[in-house]
Structures are given as C-alpha cells and as structure tokens.
Amino acid sequence: MHVLQISAAPSATALTADLAAVAQATLHDHGHQVTTVDLMAIDWNPVVTAADYGLAEFTAPVGTHAADATARDTLSPVVSEHQRLLADADLVVFTFPLWWGGMPAILKGWVDRVFTDGFAYGLRDDSDNPRKFGDGAFSGKRGLIITTAGERSSSFEGRGINGCIDDLLFPVTHGVFWYTGIAPLKSVTLLGIDSPLWKGIDDARSQVRQRLSEIEDASAIPYRRMLEDYDEKRLLRSDIAGGRSDLGVHVRSA
Amino acid sequence: MHVLQISAAPSATALTADLAAVAQATLHDHGHQVTTVDLMAIDWNPVVTAADYGLAEFTAPVGTHAADATARDTLSPVVSEHQRLLADADLVVFTFPLWWGGMPAILKGWVDRVFTDGFAYGLRDDSDNPRKFGDGAFSGKRGLIITTAGERSSSFEGRGINGCIDDLLFPVTHGVFWYTGIAPLKSVTLLGIDSPLWKGIDDARSQVRQRLSEIEDASAIPYRRMLEDYDEKRLLRSDIAGGRSDLGVHVRSA
Structure with a gap:
C-alpha cells in the first residue's frame, strides 16, 4: 500500500511524534511505502486564504472560490501538492493528540485547505446523485486515526464525562473520511496518558505496532x-x- | 454584560461576518459592551508554538510547558492579551461557519493557544477535587455558538446523515465551555445555507437578532x-x- 501519514505532533519530543515514528517503521517493515508529513516541521499554515485559490481577496463565498479554483486548476502549489499526496494514498493516517475533543488546529487546517470542493467532494454520479457518505472522490481509500488523550480512559467510555471517544471522533471518521468515500478503520485511541493508570510509552508503542502490522486486513467501521x-x-x-x-x-x- | 465575540468569518464578505456584525449591533443596542475579535483581520496564528510559553523549543510535553508558563506568568504577550479579554467577559460568543463538522482551524487554534492549563483548567477546590465540568476558572460566564452550515437542515437532525448538530457541537459546548465552567446557551444554528430550502440572509439575520436580543435571560443547556x-x-x-x-x-x- 501507499500510506500517507499526516502527523500533528506538537513537537519532535511529543508522544505523538514517537508514535508516528513507530507507525511509519511498522508499515515500512510490512512492505508498505509510507510518506509521513510532519505538519509542525513543514510549518504548515492551517488558515484558508484567498491565495489558496490564486486570488488576492475573497469576493464570493469561500466554497465558491474553492470549487472554481479546483475546476480551473488554479489552486496554490502547496494545496495542489498535498492533494497529490492524498490522491496517491491507499491509506491515510491522521496522528494527533486530542486537544479540546478534536484535532489540533494545524491538522484541522490541513483538512480545511486540502479537501476542496470538486476535489474531495461535490461530485455526482451518472444519475445526478451526490457522491458522498460511502461514495465519492476517495472511494477505495481507507482512513485511520491514531490519537492520544490525557484524561483517564474510562472518562471516554459510553457514559464517560468527556463523551464517548467514538462520538468525539465522529466528525473525522464519518464527517471527513466517510463523507469523501474513505473507509474509516477503527481508531487507535491511547487514552489516560496523563493519568496514574497509564501503562506507559512501551505499551502505547506496542498497541500502535500491533494495529499497524495488521492494518492491511483490518475491517472498516460499517457506516x-x-x-x-x-x-x-x-x-x-x-x-x-x-x-x-x-x-x-x-x-x-x- | 461584557461580551467577547470571537469571529472566524473567513472573509469580510462572508455570511458569518455579516452575522457577527448583526450580533455585535444587537448586543450593543441592548446596552452591552461588546468586543469582537475578527481572527482573520488580526491574522491570528492558530498554531501552538514554544514561543507561546517564552521558550525557544519544547523539551517536555506541551501541557507541562503551558502550565509552567501560566504559573510563572511567562506566556507570550499575545496569549496573555487574549486571556485578559476572556477573563473580562461575562458572555463569550464563537461565530463561525461549520467546516468539516467543527470550528475552522483559526478558531480551534484560538482555543488551543488561549485556554492554557492553570488558566482555563487544572484548578482544584478546597477538597482537592478537580474544578471542571460545571465548575472551574470560568464559572459564572456563559458561552454561545453562532454557526452556519451548508447542507440542508434536516441532515443535521437526530437521524440526519451529518449527525445531530448538538452532537457535532458537543466538543465545544461541553468540552470547551462546560469543561471550564462556562454555562453554554442553546446554539444559534443556521443550517442549509447552500440548499434550495434556505430562507435567505434576512431570515438568518433576524434569527441572530432575536436570539441575541433575549440573550441576557436565556437559560443554559443543563449539562x-x-x-x-x-x-x-x-x-x-x-x-x-x-x-x-x-x-x-x-x-x-x-
């Protein structure tokens, strides 16, 4: 497989940076081609601007400009480059610490900028039905989240006070992946890393290693x-x- | 009331910019003091960096540095300035287009950077219980989301394919607001703005005007x-x- 890992590790010394490296090495050892984009290292700008669409300023709704620039192929070089990376991938991995119940801004802004109308969605089938939620531009690809969270793992269970982790990740697994046709695999969630109950980094690495070593045969969440x-x-x-x-x-x- | 409105309108011509102006004017007309921060206009950087904490680089987990800098008062001037704005507010309003089921990166990164450990959370009561989820640094404040979404409004209902809008907003209303003690008011959700069923901008303005004119007496979501x-x-x-x-x-x- 071609694997594209987008890492939002906040620093080179962060736990998520360590786990992204474990994921990369495990996939490589299993014969996959892996590209890891370290968003902090490349100084990724998460903010959608008119320059993304080859414009000096917005004069219409942002979505209109995005669709127009995608259709005319006037997207900025950096957006086009990341779209090519995504287009080439069989498996997309988002590796990030869960901040305030979701992706850090740098990763949210990778989605905001790269998943443009006409590239990631907005397509129609032969019967003029929208191709989304199970069909779409990225049909055939699979998606995986690897995430860490500080509070104790029970607080992310069904009745847990943080909200069930699957529900917190729904905007990504269902709203980003499934919406665009990417089949989401069961997320790798390493919870409680700031709690006294945490089993430590070796256990976390081992969980990532095990899941990634079996990833080719993993089944998707049946949305x-x-x-x-x-x-x-x-x-x-x-x-x-x-x-x-x-x-x-x-x-x-x- | 002192009101702090954080606007993530993607451009000055965006619908959310229009609605942020309506919200500001309505609150002002009702005798409230309103500060609107237009994140695009101030070129807000949504990415947490070591400089936020007065450091050249991260050598420990980000949360540790954040807590340390908050305690020692070595946060960067821009983070401190926005913390002061938040501290002074009785009502916090987040105005944003719903992108990929959540806040645009520029607003997510306002939360990521401004809500530091020791300022927004991480406090304990006299019995050493954590002060969070209904208690906390921001007890007594209230919070409001004003958001817009393109797809038809029924798709955001309970069985709607996008997921119920209240569930999509849960990471903000419950995970950001309620977690830090801010009582979340029922969100103002203007859905279906790209659908043929949309009633248009005058209706949207009127909904914002009505909700904001009664905001002082609005009751909170009883989390x-x-x-x-x-x-x-x-x-x-x-x-x-x-x-x-x-x-x-x-x-x-x-």
Missing part, C-alpha cells in the same frame, strides 16, 4: 451508505433507526 | 455537574443513565 439507508431529507429511514437518534445509529448493526 | 452525577471513574452513574450511553445523556432531563 451506512447514503443512497441505501437514508431518505430524500437525508434522514436515516425510521424503520432502520428503530427509535434511536444517537450518532451510533449511523453504524450498521452486526 | 450535568461532575461532582454530582458521575462516579470516581468519571462515568455517569448507571442509575441516572438508565441504560443510555449517547452524548445526550450528559444533559439533565426536564
């Missing part, structure tokens, strides 16, 4: 496909939902 | 307090949860 299970209002059909309306309802039952 | 309803593993007590484990379980029932 539901838009054109199969949702009605024209984009609501999950009520006969399927069975009275539920939580985020877990978007996962197919076993 | 549960950590020290009352959760056990020592930070799990919601099972007798309260009643078998549920979705994000909505953290809201007190009527």
Whole structure:
C-alpha cells in the first residue's frame, strides 16, 4: 500500500511524534511505502486564504472560490501538492493528540485547505446523485486515526464525562473520511496518558505496532451508505433507526 | 454584560461576518459592551508554538510547558492579551461557519493557544477535587455558538446523515465551555445555507437578532455537574443513565 501519514505532533519530543515514528517503521517493515508529513516541521499554515485559490481577496463565498479554483486548476502549489499526496494514498493516517475533543488546529487546517470542493467532494454520479457518505472522490481509500488523550480512559467510555471517544471522533471518521468515500478503520485511541493508570510509552508503542502490522486486513467501521439507508431529507429511514437518534445509529448493526 | 465575540468569518464578505456584525449591533443596542475579535483581520496564528510559553523549543510535553508558563506568568504577550479579554467577559460568543463538522482551524487554534492549563483548567477546590465540568476558572460566564452550515437542515437532525448538530457541537459546548465552567446557551444554528430550502440572509439575520436580543435571560443547556452525577471513574452513574450511553445523556432531563 501507499500510506500517507499526516502527523500533528506538537513537537519532535511529543508522544505523538514517537508514535508516528513507530507507525511509519511498522508499515515500512510490512512492505508498505509510507510518506509521513510532519505538519509542525513543514510549518504548515492551517488558515484558508484567498491565495489558496490564486486570488488576492475573497469576493464570493469561500466554497465558491474553492470549487472554481479546483475546476480551473488554479489552486496554490502547496494545496495542489498535498492533494497529490492524498490522491496517491491507499491509506491515510491522521496522528494527533486530542486537544479540546478534536484535532489540533494545524491538522484541522490541513483538512480545511486540502479537501476542496470538486476535489474531495461535490461530485455526482451518472444519475445526478451526490457522491458522498460511502461514495465519492476517495472511494477505495481507507482512513485511520491514531490519537492520544490525557484524561483517564474510562472518562471516554459510553457514559464517560468527556463523551464517548467514538462520538468525539465522529466528525473525522464519518464527517471527513466517510463523507469523501474513505473507509474509516477503527481508531487507535491511547487514552489516560496523563493519568496514574497509564501503562506507559512501551505499551502505547506496542498497541500502535500491533494495529499497524495488521492494518492491511483490518475491517472498516460499517457506516451506512447514503443512497441505501437514508431518505430524500437525508434522514436515516425510521424503520432502520428503530427509535434511536444517537450518532451510533449511523453504524450498521452486526 | 461584557461580551467577547470571537469571529472566524473567513472573509469580510462572508455570511458569518455579516452575522457577527448583526450580533455585535444587537448586543450593543441592548446596552452591552461588546468586543469582537475578527481572527482573520488580526491574522491570528492558530498554531501552538514554544514561543507561546517564552521558550525557544519544547523539551517536555506541551501541557507541562503551558502550565509552567501560566504559573510563572511567562506566556507570550499575545496569549496573555487574549486571556485578559476572556477573563473580562461575562458572555463569550464563537461565530463561525461549520467546516468539516467543527470550528475552522483559526478558531480551534484560538482555543488551543488561549485556554492554557492553570488558566482555563487544572484548578482544584478546597477538597482537592478537580474544578471542571460545571465548575472551574470560568464559572459564572456563559458561552454561545453562532454557526452556519451548508447542507440542508434536516441532515443535521437526530437521524440526519451529518449527525445531530448538538452532537457535532458537543466538543465545544461541553468540552470547551462546560469543561471550564462556562454555562453554554442553546446554539444559534443556521443550517442549509447552500440548499434550495434556505430562507435567505434576512431570515438568518433576524434569527441572530432575536436570539441575541433575549440573550441576557436565556437559560443554559443543563449539562450535568461532575461532582454530582458521575462516579470516581468519571462515568455517569448507571442509575441516572438508565441504560443510555449517547452524548445526550450528559444533559439533565426536564
């Protein structure tokens, strides 16, 4: 596989930097080609600007400019370069510390800038249906999150006060990956790293090593496909939902 | 009230810039003192760097440096300045377009940089309990999200394919606001702005105007307090949860 790892490790000495290196080495040892982009090292600018679209200033909604620049091939060289990296990948790995329940700004801004309309979404099939949520530009690719969080792991369980980790990651696994056709694999979540219950860095490295060594055979989170299970209002059909309306309802039952 | 509005409008011509201006004017008309920080206009850097903590480079976990710099008062002038703005506010308003299910990077990075350990969290009460989730540095303040999203509004309902908007905003309303003691008000969500069903800008302005004109009397989302309803593993007590484990379980029932 071609693997693109986007690392938002805040520094070279951070735990996530260590784990990104473990992921890279494990994938390499299993015969995969791996490109790791260290966003801090390349001084990635996370802010969408008019220059991304070859413009001096915005005069219309940002999405309109983005779609136009994508269609006309006038995206800035840096955005185009990262789109090529993404296009070439069979597996996309986001490695980051969970900050305030989500991706650090530097990684959120990689998505904001690189996933443009007309490249990552906004496509239609032959019947003029939108290609999203299970279909799309990136169909055939798979996506993986490797993340760390400080508070004790039980606080990220179903009744945990931080909110269930799968629900916190839903905007990425479902909203970024699945939306664009990327099949999301079960996330590697290393929780409680600031708690006395943490088992330490060797255990964390070993979890990453094990998951990455089996990644080619890993199955994806079975999110539901838009054109199969949702009605024209984009609501999950009520006969399927069975009275539920939580985020877990978007996962197919076993 | 002193109101601090943090606006992540991507440009001066964006819908969210228009709505931020409506919010500012409405609050002003009702006798409140309003400071609006236009993050794009001030060229806000969303990336946490060692310079934030008066350092040349990171040699320990970022959180350790942040807590240390907060305690020693060696935070960079720009972080300190924004902490003062936040400290002075009775109401904090985040105004932003929903990008990829969350805040644009520029706003996420305002939280990442300004909400430091020892300033926004990491405090303890007289009994050595952590002051968080309903208590904390910002107890007494209130928080409000004003956000816009392109896809049709039904897709953000309970069974909607984008995920329920309240669940998508949970990392902010519960994870940022409530975690630090800020009482989150019901969000102003203007959905479907790219859909043919959208009622247009006058309707959006009018919704913002109405909500902001009544904001002083608005009640908060009744999230549960950590020290009352959760056990020592930070799990919601099972007798309260009643078998549920979705994000909505953290809201007190009527």
